[in-house]
Amino acid sequence: MQTPLPLIAHHFASISLHTMTAYIGRFAPSPTGPLHFGSLLAALASYLDARYHHGQWLVRIEDLDPPREDPQAAHQILTILDAYQLHWDGEVRYQSQRSEAYQQVLEQLIHQNKVFPCACSRKQLNGTLHNGVCQLADHFRLDNDYAWRFAIGSGECGFDDQLQGHYCESLERDIGDFVVKRRDGPWSYQLAVVADDADQNITHVVRGIDLIDSTLRQQQLQQALDYPIPQYAHIPVALENNGQKLSKQNLATALQPDDSGNTLWDALLWLKQAPPPELRNQGNATVLQWAIQHWNLGALMGIRDNPAPAPFLR
Known part of the structure; x- marks a missing residue:
C-alpha cells in the first residue's frame, strides 16, 4: 500500500473529527484502478451533500483485496480528488490497516452466534440457508480452511432510500448466508464497511445504485452489532451507449x-443540477462554490440509470 504524498494526506485540519456534527459522509473507493467519470459522480454527489449540510466528508480507501488492486491506484485516486478540489476532512483511512478492528467485530459476532464457519462454495450453497451449521461441517477440519458466514434469518427486510424509495428483498432468496471473512483470508467488504462506518460515526451514505443490494446485508450486520444505521441515498449509475455500466472493469x-471546471460542470449536468452555462471555464473552486449553494439531491429522485456524457465514453 502506497502512502499518499503529504500534500494530499490531510485537509481541513481546522475541523476536528472529534467535534460533534449532524452530518458525516464519506467516499470509499476501491484501488483497483484510476477514477473515471462514474466514480467522480459518486464522489461529487457525496461531497456536495456533506458540504451543503455543513458536514464532514471523509475518504476511505477500501484496499482489502491485494490481487485485484493496482499498487498506484490509491495515490492516483487521491491526486485526482485533490486536483478537482474535492478536499476531505482528516486523514485518509486505509482498510488494509484495520485487520485487528475487524477481528474484534468478528469475535463479537461469533460470541453472539451470528456467524458460523463454512467450507461451501457459492455454487454448493445455491441460495440455501445453513441455519448456523455448514452442511460440510463433518468433512473439513477447523484449520482455517473455511469462511465465516453471517447466519441470515428468514422473511423480508427493507429500508427507505432517500432517492429510490422503499427497497425490499427476501432474506433467504435474495441475500442468504453471506461471507464476512473469506476462506482465503481477506475480510469481506460487508463486514469492513460496517465496522468503519460505525467507527467513523458515518451518518449519511451517498453512493451508486449498484451497491444498493449491499445495503441490506450491511444493515443486517449493523442490527446484529447494535450499530447506528446511516441514511442512504443511491444515485443512478452512469451507462455507456451500449448500456453497460461505466466502470473500471469495462475499461x-x-x-x-x-x-x-468543465469536467465538474459536466458532472453537475449529469447529476441534474442544471449548472448555468456561464459557469463553464470558471475553474473548479468557482464551480464547487456554486454547486454547494445550489445542491439538490432530490433532483435524482427515482432515477436508476443515466447515459454518461459523450466526452467520457471510450
Missing part, C-alpha cells in the same frame, strides 16, 4: 486533472 476512460 472506462481514466479521469485527468482539469482545473477549468
Whole structure:
C-alpha cells in the first residue's frame, strides 16, 4: 500500500473529527484502478451533500483485496480528488490497516452466534440457508480452511432510500448466508464497511445504485452489532451507449486533472443540477462554490440509470 504524498494526506485540519456534527459522509473507493467519470459522480454527489449540510466528508480507501488492486491506484485516486478540489476532512483511512478492528467485530459476532464457519462454495450453497451449521461441517477440519458466514434469518427486510424509495428483498432468496471473512483470508467488504462506518460515526451514505443490494446485508450486520444505521441515498449509475455500466472493469476512460471546471460542470449536468452555462471555464473552486449553494439531491429522485456524457465514453 502506497502512502499518499503529504500534500494530499490531510485537509481541513481546522475541523476536528472529534467535534460533534449532524452530518458525516464519506467516499470509499476501491484501488483497483484510476477514477473515471462514474466514480467522480459518486464522489461529487457525496461531497456536495456533506458540504451543503455543513458536514464532514471523509475518504476511505477500501484496499482489502491485494490481487485485484493496482499498487498506484490509491495515490492516483487521491491526486485526482485533490486536483478537482474535492478536499476531505482528516486523514485518509486505509482498510488494509484495520485487520485487528475487524477481528474484534468478528469475535463479537461469533460470541453472539451470528456467524458460523463454512467450507461451501457459492455454487454448493445455491441460495440455501445453513441455519448456523455448514452442511460440510463433518468433512473439513477447523484449520482455517473455511469462511465465516453471517447466519441470515428468514422473511423480508427493507429500508427507505432517500432517492429510490422503499427497497425490499427476501432474506433467504435474495441475500442468504453471506461471507464476512473469506476462506482465503481477506475480510469481506460487508463486514469492513460496517465496522468503519460505525467507527467513523458515518451518518449519511451517498453512493451508486449498484451497491444498493449491499445495503441490506450491511444493515443486517449493523442490527446484529447494535450499530447506528446511516441514511442512504443511491444515485443512478452512469451507462455507456451500449448500456453497460461505466466502470473500471469495462475499461472506462481514466479521469485527468482539469482545473477549468468543465469536467465538474459536466458532472453537475449529469447529476441534474442544471449548472448555468456561464459557469463553464470558471475553474473548479468557482464551480464547487456554486454547486454547494445550489445542491439538490432530490433532483435524482427515482432515477436508476443515466447515459454518461459523450466526452467520457471510450
